[in-house]
Amino acid sequence: MAQALATLREKFKEQEKEIAALREKVAQLEMSKTPAPRPDVKVTPPTSLTAKSSLSNEDIMRYSRQLLLPEFGVKGQINLSKTSVLVVGCGGLGCPLAQYLAAAGVGRLGLIDYDEVELNNLHRQVLHREENQGQAKALSAASAIKSLNSTVQCCPYQLQLSPENALDLIQQYDIVADCSDNVPTRYLVNDACVLSGKPLVSASALRMEGQLTIYNYKGGPCYRCLYPAPPPPDTVTNCSDGGVLGVVPGIMGCLQALEVFKIASGQGSSLHQQLMMFDAQDARFRSIKLRPRQSDCAVCGQNPSVTKLVDYESFCGSAATDKCRKLNLLSRDQRITVQAYKLMLDKAEPHLLLDVRPLVEVDICSLPFSLNIPLSQLEAKNSDDIHLLRERISHLKHQIAGISQPPVFVICKLGNDSQKAVNILEQMSGLQVDSIIVKDICGGLMAWANIVDPSFPQY
């Protein structure tokens, strides 16, 4: 009897232990369920930065290597900790910039980005991780910053900077870093900085080149002083079209952080009225001495015509994004869908498929039966290429005797260049080459990959 009682008591104790462990587990899980800080979708003023008058022992240990610099010292560190910096764009420039400023102990970082992390961002946007794919970039960057330096106040804004919110946001910060990727946003940030009197540290990068300037600073020019009119939208190359080597925005973002750092710490930037250019191919920096602020500038001049923020997308004729634009140059009967083209292939109808992408893209992937002549070579009427095209068309004509105008289909990555090529080929039809019927394949190879063949690579 006593034996049985003891065994039961033992069992009871074990069960109690198990229940306690389970309770703890539940509590832990509930704790981790508390939502992560949500990015601001509206602009709410952050709490003000408290001015430190001295450094804590932890500050001294953390920042000791930069405190030892006579140019910086304790005063520079305290100044930095009182400074707020608004980072416009958490991409290839914004990531390294935010990373170094946070590491150095900047007071507050505002991180703006409307976009989400994609796999093709990771080669250059070094704050984001594989597991952050699909997450808001502002939030992903903020969580990386938090784990690097938890003493930095970090304000993620998952929104597109717009004429409606830009002044509210910028007014809350001391320095603005333009890390954006498109022309309308660059004009918007510039005008907002001029109107609110903030220095604008502006970097940009594409392919193997970078530029860095500080606008609206110490009597130097603003972006509009240099570029009063925006470039025609079809002449602007973005990173998704033109490509960019990740380390190039990395270098430019670091240089940009350096200038922010110097302004914030009180040393001042030596780059005012200068345009610094970096050529990654030749590993060479050059600087151009710029003019001062222009008295006839539309926004920072003596009689400005821009006294409030305007519609920058219509001013520039393009959207405030670096996503590719969709051109519409052709009529409906000059285009076919990828599905219709697939049906034609299935029926083995003779035709010529012309791929007008640059060779470097054809090397990534292509349809095996296509003929590649890049658009630039068609535009330049390159004689070797015209000869090749003429031969292929005349061969096709023999193949399908009876059809007076052999069909030529034009494809590119997204269906923009192919439309331009259709126009060129129509002009050539019956002159430089046999008379043909030319059609554009809508949406290009990316539509082909999305709709027809999911195994076809996307880039």
Next chain:
Amino acid sequence: MTARVCVLYFAKSAELTGLKEEEVAAVPTPISSRDLWNLLLQRHPRLQTLQDRVVLAVRQQYVAIGDQVAVTLGDRDEVAVVPPLSGG
């Protein structure tokens, strides 16, 4: 008087001309910045799309296209054509 200068093309201008740099002989000097730009346009008509949207620099110093001020060029002087980059 003429000068033999080295013209550097950056960003879009390098794409449009297919060149990163070239020597241009017999450039009249002094020359107005507008004439200097027009001379480059004559060599590379595709640069037209950058008209009024480009920084021109002589000896690493900004010159406004359209300024009446004449630029004096010497042999081996650097002329840079710098359109803005907007990517990031």
